[in-house]
Amino acid sequence: MEEKEISRAVIKRLPRYYRYLGELLESGVERISSNELSERMQVTASQIRQDLNNFGGFGQQGYGYNVKFLYQEIAKILGLDKTYNMIIVGAGNLGQALANYVKFEKSGFLIKKLFDVNPRLHGMTVRGIEIRLIDELPEYLQENEIHIAALTLPKANAREMAELLAENGVKAIWNFAHTDLHLPEDVIVENVHLSESLMQLSYNISRYERDHNKK
Amino acid sequence: MEEKEISRAVIKRLPRYYRYLGELLESGVERISSNELSERMQVTASQIRQDLNNFGGFGQQGYGYNVKFLYQEIAKILGLDKTYNMIIVGAGNLGQALANYVKFEKSGFLIKKLFDVNPRLHGMTVRGIEIRLIDELPEYLQENEIHIAALTLPKANAREMAELLAENGVKAIWNFAHTDLHLPEDVIVENVHLSESLMQLSYNISRYERDHNKK
């Protein structure tokens, strides 16, 4: 049942196309050619056409792409035409920051609950979303269909918690802990390693200074 | 003065090597071969050797790599042997979450101040770090050498703020706003687009369900 595998590189670009198309849509642009989009996005027109043609012919010769149509098609490809029930495990600053992002809800990611070990947070709410004790998590997962769990926990507890989530049927984990998770391969993991991102930044600063011999 | 350019793909892997080596160091491992490391990290030994040899011969035939030495060398490559003065522009949940990360300080990223438009936050502190009004930012930048600014603002204000930062001498921006910044090319930008990460996750969920024809 599997179709030709799409490369990770292509998938990583899709959300950016989606963002640009959304902005075009808002500013009332109806059609756009791969060439014009390529100039705005600073990528080659060839790449845009190749990327899109992985999923189908969304354009029309001599015309270009209909912005609204393409926007909707990419939404479908990315799975943004569905809704996902999500929980946040770890209600520290980062977990609460995520819970406050209204934008996720608009894209169909519904944040149902936060969980934390800290009993002092128990019963509090963030933007109306209840914080529960982590002891209640297994039972909660049995009773509610949760598609995605965001892991915003210290490294030390992250792996164990990820296993617990997987055992209780969570199929996708958005991992903010600074560690790699070892889970059955049908569990989808998307990592956000902030400290690694910051290190890339400092690499570039260092390289820049080296190149400009600011010894 | 520029040496052979190192590919982005290599740079992205370095922080992960660094993390694994740090863990090995903590658990008292003195030496490791590319082969053993490759098994732990789930990459090829060939790739590890190629990656490292972009920067020099850190190993020894017949022996492998000295963990501590390699760890320190990678730190130097990544610029973690220096300290950076950092500010956070936007003291909402995400900004505060970043300010609370003690781990960054340990790696040499010193968070000096937070800035926000909201006067109600003015004078408050996060982990001892003062929140100032954004009006005071230009003057502050003139008087203090700031290497990195984290942008944790709504999209609407992010571009303008980035320009202001660049004009006042900030050379590197860690951008959390959902937009691409247009800055002079000597300003280094590292993007963290959380919603794009989440979309990649939902793509993978959708694809998985499609492949297992859970129609």
Added chain:
DNA sequence: TAGATTGTTAATCGATTAACAATC
């Protein structure tokens, strides 16, 4: 019909993996 622009094939470029001589 003429012009524009896609979809797609072919060419190029770059990154990953394999292989092995060098050497500790």
Added chain:
DNA sequence: TAGATTGTTAATCGATTAACAATC
């Protein structure tokens, strides 16, 4: 010296770019 493992060259694989025929 024999064994292990790097550093590095060569082979392969995959991704990007260029080119152009198809077609709106």
